[in-house]
Amino acid sequence: MTVRHFEDAPAILPLYLRAALPALPVVGGLPGVRHTPGSVPEVTLERTGVSTDLDHLAAYADVCGFALRDTLPVTYPHMAAFGLQMSLMVDTTFPFAPMGLVHLRNRITQHRPITVTEAYDVSVTASDLREHPKGRLVDVVSTVRVAGEVVWEETMTLFRRGGGGGEETQRAPLDGVEPPAGAATWRLDAGLGRRYAAVSGDRNPIHMSKLSAKAFGFPRQIAHGMWSKARALAAVENRLPDAYAVDAEFRRPILLPATVSFGTAADGDRLLLGITGRAKDGKPAPTHLVARVEPR
Template sequence: MPTTELDRLPGLGPLYLRAAATTPLRRTDPSRARLPDTEYVRSEITVDRQHLAEYNRICGFDNRDELPLTYPHITAFPLAVTLMTDPGFPFPLVGLVHVANSITRHEPLSVTDSLTQRVRLSGLRAHPKGTQFDVVTETLVDERTVWTETSTYLRRGTGDPQAPGTSELAEPETTEPTARWKLPRDLGRRYATVSGDRNPIHLSAVTAKAFGFPRAIAHGMWSAARCLAAFAGRLPRSCTVDVEFAKPVLLPSRVEFTEEAGEQPGRRLFALRSSSGKAHLRGSLRTL
């Protein structure tokens, strides 16, 4: 696999402009689609404490020297966007749906660590509602892989009814919420500022309506981060978190977080639901 080493963070503004300009050209027949095989690498990544504090505030984490489980997703996001705006990438960036995410942490990361991140695309496959693929990220410290992530995206379109869909994680059986959260109207804009993910569906009702949503919706990775923040002080040192994004969270809204022990030892199930009980997110936390 060809490797491209970047000595500075890609600018997301120019990447989004490239994505908009090339959207009409990215209409590849899914049966002929191929993913770029380039891997992007960025080394000597340092964490800005002010940025981390803002991320923690928006997502509900405590301010600590240990990085939140989801934070490396933020530092790797520009590399993922670079891959998804590559001339050889077959799909428009706008319109991709983030349907699932899996993170494995082998050991905690510190705000003082110097990180290396490697990002690549893989797993192009049919889905009943279109085509799926994965963005795979590895985070290393002193040449040790300490954190990995697989983000699964769906390009809606003509799918294969016989293909496997996104598997549904089990939900907590209890309907009694562990916590209730009120989400403000500007949450999407605030998270976009700290994450760099400025998808129009998250920014305002006007831009979201252009894509078929009645109001702006919360970012899936904000929802995942907010759920994990609810495990403050209880996250295992080594663990795997799997989440699936179901019904979008419209803004503003009120949501309910629920968790309980799973059937297997060392596993917790959790969910983010509307007041009517419909799942926005299903998750599983497993100790390694």
């Protein structure tokens, strides 16, 4: 396993430019641009000594609805991992070009809270390239350590349509789980994607404007999946234990602006979360997010 060390967070804009190259006619097939299918890269990307910028943390908390505390929101380490994740995915040894990948599922395990004053190390790698009935899946795994102790882990499951057709070897964690009935209503404005992009660095065109989203087949811009997961967890922040795992499944994108419903329900010692849209034209309300919190 090769280890690539980054002194600072990778610059995101050049990574997006590299991500777009494989989608260009002719250019996308050139050596050094074309991705190599068939396996995941044997490489780990890492940053050490990551510290928390309190102004950035406050901006993130404001966009996602978290209270300011002396510990990090459970989704916040994803901010530190994102540049490494993008660097991994634009590498031509990664099996799929980033544009066109769908963030299908996300699992975060918090082994203990991370205080805002702690420095931590972040590592990112790819694993488990596998079949899906409609394509293929691959996991991007991020790990956070404090003084060598694993305190936080994330698995992003990415879906690539086409070229598959086989069944998954394991059942998806939230397969068959329906969202709880929504008791709260959230009105999301058209600029939400841009505000989350400003704090996360995730400036994928599908989130930025109606015009740029249309270029990728969406009628208008969509909310980030990781915003929806963060917002749902922020809504139940006072009910979360210190150590837990939270699985989320992103079922349908939230087209902005939107009015959505948020609901919760107990499932034994677990907590179910759901974000749903509005029923329209005789069709049932679409499910945007289903998540489940399980104490560790």
